[in-house]
Amino acid sequence: MTSLLPLQDKVALVTGGSRGIGAATALRLAREGADVAITYVRDKDAAEDVVRRVEALGRRGLALRADAADATEAPGAVGRTVDAFGRLDVLVNNAGAGLLGPLDTLSPADVDRLLHVNVRGTFLASQAAAARLGHGGRIITIGSCMTQRVPGPGGTLYATGKSALTGLTKALARELGDRGITANIVHPGPIDTDMNPADGPYAADQAALTAAGRFGTADEVASMVAYLAGAEAAYVTGAEFAVDGGHAA
Structure with missing residues (x-):
């Protein structure tokens, strides 16, 4: 008997999936059996490369241009994924903006831009996904180790935005639990990517x-x-997971 992959025939959407943690997540979910859509803002070539690698694993892939800062594009990517693949089982909220700097240098425009991407975009994508997910659906958000420990000055705005996602995650778990949908947040520490x-x-x-x-x-x-994202985590919801090498220890 052939055993199914953990995410066989599932559909996932990974926002900000053209590079770094998002690209690695898209490919890992594809290896687990999922068809995967990703969003990108600027680097179409990188996004299409991720799609080619997803397809090389025998899964369907889709690259969608969607700016998480736009109030219509973030939830719109959810609908476009369902239109293309017929369903949605997993949303990974990975798209985010980073802005570090002394408190007195941050402008209202800086605050708006970061919160629109990191908080509003994630909220709206999750809201749209919640309307489409069935029993066993998953909402997984990428937070930051700076929600648990801010080691020095300059991180006030970034930590504020990422910390809001913890509250969102816990509230989503309560909102959606009776539908068998889980919501969790992963806090990466320093991760080797092209941005860092x-x-x-x-x-x-x-x-x-x-x-x-x-x-x-x-x-x-x-x-x-x-x-x-898998079935083994069905009883895990509203939780925070640090993948940070002990940054918060």
Whole structure:
């Protein structure tokens, strides 16, 4: 008898899936058996490369241009995924903006941009997904280790936005639990990506903040997302998971 993959015949949408944690997550979910749509804003070539790699795994892939800062595009990507694949089982809220700087340098426009992407976009995508998910659906959000420990100045706005996602996650778990839908949040620590490379100018200081003494990989975050997306995590909801090398220890 042939055993099915954990996410066989499921459909996932990964926002911000053209690179870094998002791309690693899209590919991991595809390896687990899911068809995967991803969103991107600027790098169409990178997004299409992820789709090709998803398809090389025998799954269907789809790249959607959608800016999480736009109040219509974030939820619209959910509908476009359902239109293309016929259903939605897993939403991974990965799209996000990063902005660090002294408190007195942050403008109202900075606040609006970050909160529109990191909070409003995630809320609206989750709201749209909740209307489409069936029993066993999953909403998984990528947070940040800075929600649990802010190691120095300059992170006020970023930590504010990411911390709001913890409240959103817990509330979604309560809202959707009676439908068999779970909501969880994953907090990555310093992760080796093109935006924050492990050999970058500030990497040694970041690694020193962790108990493991190193950067994590995007695949290590993706493995936690894949677990939460699967049937084995059906009784896990409203929870926070740190994949941070002990950054918060």
